[in-house]
Amino acid sequence: MRITLKVLMLGDFAVGKTSLVQRYVEHHFSSSYLRTIGVDIYTKEVIRNEGKDQYLFQIWDLSGDEEFRFFRHDLYRGALGGILAADLTRKETMRSLPKWIDECEKHAISNFRIVFAGNKLDLLNNDMTHPNIKFFMDITESWDYDKFLVSAKTGFGVDKLFLTLFEHVINI
Numbered sequence: 001m002r003i004t005l006k007v008l009m010l011g012d013f014a015v016g017k018t019s020l021v022q023r024y025v026e027h028h029f030s031s032s033y034l035r036t037i038g039v040d041i042y043t044k045e046v047i048r049n050e051g052k053d054q055y056l057f058q059i060w061d062l063s064g065d066e067e068f069r070f071f072r073h074d075l076y077r078g079a080l081g082g083i084l085a086a087d088l089t090r091k092e093t094m095r096s097l098p099k100w101i102d103e104c105e106k107h108a109i110s111n112f113r114i115v116f117a118g119n120k121l122d123l124l125n126n127d128m129t130h131p132n133i134k135f136f137m138d139i140t141e142s143w144d145y146d147k148f149l150v151s152a153k154t155g156f157g158v159d160k161l162f163l164t165l166f167e168h169v170i171n172i
């Protein structure tokens, strides 16, 4: 039997939501910015237990644009969790993480699983001592969610990010 698991990509515009999904599903990266209009849906098959358990990981890649806010609310229906992404080079995208969590609390199921992604690590030259990394760690500290520093460009941390979300949602 194949089970479908719906998850969402969340976070401000241009933080790299589409780039992260494309890296994970299609193994490529594009440096041009094509903003997502509304939503795009990607799927990835995940096989477990020597082929006995088959999952269709359905990833809804939402627009981060404020103008789609009301449209977005309906898309939470049926979603078990999401990746909440910020751009490590833009502090305002990290400051808006609490606003996204409020949105999840209002529109998602009560045990919606969130995993934080600090994206574009390559633009900090992969420097783990960069002050923006401390900023990201501090701002996400109040929640007991897993967090990952990633780069859609290099692929660093991306598989681990999605697999962690997958492990959280198969147990709901």
Ligand SMILES: Nc1nc2c(ncn2[C@@H]2O[C@H](COP(=O)(O)OP(=O)(O)OP(=O)(O)O)[C@@H](O)[C@H]2O)c(=O)[nH]1
Pocket (backbone or CB within 6 Å): 011, 012, 013, 014, 015, 016, 017, 018, 019, 020, 030, 031, 032, 033, 034, 035, 036, 037, 062, 063, 064, 065, 119, 120, 121, 122, 123, 150, 151, 152, 153, 154
């Ligand atoms: N250097 C670098 N650039 C990135 C990375 N991830 C995304 N980008 C670039 O950032 C820009 C925005 O990426 P998108 O993936 O379209 O962002 P988004 O969050 O889907 O944006 P919306 O659909 O408008 O909400 C693009 O120019 C990407 O190439 C990364 O890890 N490193």
Ligand SMILES: [Mg+2]
Pocket (backbone or CB within 6 Å): 017, 018, 019, 034, 035, 036, 061, 062, 063, 064
């Ligand atoms: Mg997008």
